[in-house]
Amino acid sequence: MRQPVEFGLDTFGDVTVDDEGVRLSDAQTIRNVVAQAVRADEVGLQFFGVGEHHRREFAVSSPEIVLAAAAAQTRDIHLGTSVTVLSSDDPVRLYERFATLDAVSNGRAEVTLGRGSFVESFPLFGYDLADYEVLFEEKLELFAQLLAERPVTWQGSKRAALERADVFPKTEHGIRAWVGVGGSPESVVRTARYGYGLMLAIIGGPAAQFRPFVDLFRRSLDAFGHESQPIGIHSPGHLAPTDEEAWEQLYPALKANRDAIGAERGWPPYNRMQFQRDIGPGGAVYAGSPARVAEKIADTLRTLDADRFDLKFSNGTLSHEHMMRSIELYGTEVVPRVRELLA
Template sequence: MDLSVVEPPLGTPADPTFGLDTFGDVALGPDGEPLPPAEAIRQVVAEAELADAVGLDFFGVGEHHRPDFAVSAPDVVLAAIAGRTRRIRLGTSVTVLSSDDPIRVFERFATLDAVSRGRAEITVGRGSFTESFPLFGLSLDDYERLFSEKLDLLAALLQEGPVSWQGSVRPPLEGVEVFPRTAAGLPTWVGVGGTPESVVRAAAYGLPLVIAVIGGSPEGFVPLVELYHRALDHYEQPTLPISMHSPGHVAATDELAREQMYPHHAAAFTRIGRERGWGPYTPEQFEQGAGPTGALFVGSPETVAQKIAWAMRTLGLSRFQLKYAVGTLPHEERLESIRLYGTRVVPRVRELLADPSSGAE
């Protein structure tokens, strides 16, 4: 398969959408101690309510199985959110498909689609954490095989007809039908962190792409976007949406946004780095990420809007997803960030993308 040809033009698709992502990060309480996980989950529901009220298009909840993130069952949290919102689309960021059962994933999110009146989505991925593998009795030696086979099965289930399937990770299926059916299909994205094979796999199944940009620069992901377009062409798939997930924080001024975000972001990345053999997170790393072409979308509404418009143009994005819950950042500061993002950042990004003279189209 030759995917080295065809140079697709990049540019912002018409009518982009804007969302938020959270992992249910456990914030600190007034006493400086981590909040109970139950309170962190209730905060996620309140944050989603505000996201709906300020007109955002998507709210994504990630799956983790560790103490710093409270949400291990995103579909349950999203069902609670569905009952308290009206229009915002609800999905995952991400569902760790490798350690889940594709049939149960489909059933749970088809159910969420019903209770939300057609607002459910899934983003599947291998996950950047691996705690779910030993938790559910799986071996990391099967990391790649588990995801590739389970994605193959899920792609078949998404057709919502009889499924016959055979692989090595579960017994074969012959003419199986899975319920409930959805009214208009279940949008499913593939989340990737930079692996070319995952990008090509998403294209092969005709599934849209979410690129997680948490380090470096969005510019560095241009080759993966180009690869995705070439792969879509190779597999004779239609043009599909591409989204980007990146961390950030919005406040009244650049200085305040940096002051609020830095200690929580640094603590989270230092903790994760200690687990993975990295050094402590530094102010220099933060400033590089917060710069004009970095991966952190932090600043005043105008600063963040300019950077999002640039990233959407650079990668030809249909959606941008701000990972707004940064470590132990307090709930009140998250709410203000959501309010500013929905009422000031997103309208300004739309203006920039619609104005050819802004350089964002």
């Protein structure tokens, strides 16, 4: 039988501002992320994910350290990444770090692997962007073997070969691993080939457009002889007691974030019309009152037959206080409503 749907939160550790609009320090932002994880645990959520970035807008470059701090202050919530940039990391060291996190959290560690939609880590750690695809393919294969926690013999073109290498520490029950996918069929099939869970990053357009990827993933798992693997959804959003409050809090923060990134990528400035499309029924932003957001999440979960929904609750310069209130509403009001609607 299918397990009940899980509900989680994701943050990239966006550097925020205080009530006077003054930018917080990176250090304070990181401490706030730990406090947000504690609040998520208190309101009964199943997962808290922290993304890895290496640029000015985001404070977290070492998610595992932040998650270890959160593990010391939480009891039940699973802790993981959203995502780890595997292409510019070493799979052996990555496994060791997460096995250690799994130990200190008493079996609550998860990892979501990605190629990286931001590429600052490649030159930072000495990787050639021309190797973008082959780095991810080879490291994904190696990490899948490491997860079996047996001696590994492996050879690729971008890393030293391994001959019956045994890696420590061992975990007590294994590590749950996902691959973050933005919407290419090749990525979906690759995720199924290695038997990872599929985390769909739906950050634009209607969720229904991803249904073919869900079906492809399940067919591919069968074709590769793997057992069923979970399917998750990662999408941005924000909660407040009323729709108007949520939208007025979110829009300037989201605009600041989109415009900063868009200036590098050639996007036009974000505007109110685009925001209205994003928060509407066919958009990928889950913002508004608990009732509105619950209905939209339930519709998405039904459409995609997914196993988990992670709300990306940090959005640009949105304040820590607004995010803490959003977490509380998500856990205490949205999740129970969604469960009722799905039932």
